[in-house]
Amino acid sequence: MAAFLYEGVLLFGVVVLTALIYSPLTNQRHALKGQHGLQAACFVVIGLYFIWFWCRGGQTLAQKTWHLRLVDLNGAPVSPMRAVMRYLLAWLWFLPALLTTGVMGWTHSAGAIWTALLGNILACLLIARLHPRRQFLHDVLAGTQIITQRPVPKQKPGATPVGDPS
Template structure:
């Protein structure tokens, strides 16, 4: 997740620059809802396209993981998008809890997010197949996968 976030940093920077250029936004606190919606869509396109086309994002290639349906088939665009939306369960309950508690300082939000991620990961560890909730909901799974480069033995 951290490596994926590092790669997404570049996507987010370019997206923010593009949004501010297109909307002539000159102040960071003006138009934040539009920027957030634009970011959500662009990040969704990033994940949906990679998952549906090659089953892997760039970070997943590094960690030799790929996503597929329960029966091993590639994801459709619709299923990949559903997985993207459902994957926000990693963060949204924690953000909602922080917002509903009335605490808006960075420490409270970070604590709520950390607790949410820990509980979400624990749920995955407790399921028999060790799948995350969004994979269970969307009928997808992650698999270790090692691509064999031309001329290499896949067993090495």
């Protein structure tokens, strides 16, 4: 969960950079004009961010910080198709809540949206807690898993390796 929150902080920068590039390219002068295009651009750029890192070493910047790695169920690196599938399925954290608030007509109520989002996130956490391997639903459906991978300690030059009797 800490990596999830840290990822959100990093993605804020990605989204701001995307908006800074998108707005002049599309001549967007008002935030509400062309907002759906900007949202689609952010969706694609965020997807590229995750897919790139997951396919190149299995770790986003936040996952590296928390020593987490994404692999398939056999422990192998994630294929691009599996990374795309995981990215799309990860929206299960948010889409049910957003769809519910839209269908109920609560799109202008920040309190309702935040309550629905929090409830949905808690439901995702509960599902993972109940899973025998503590996996999130999107990982189960995508055939991926998050593993803990601590870095190998670096040896000081001239130091005797641990367990070396000499």
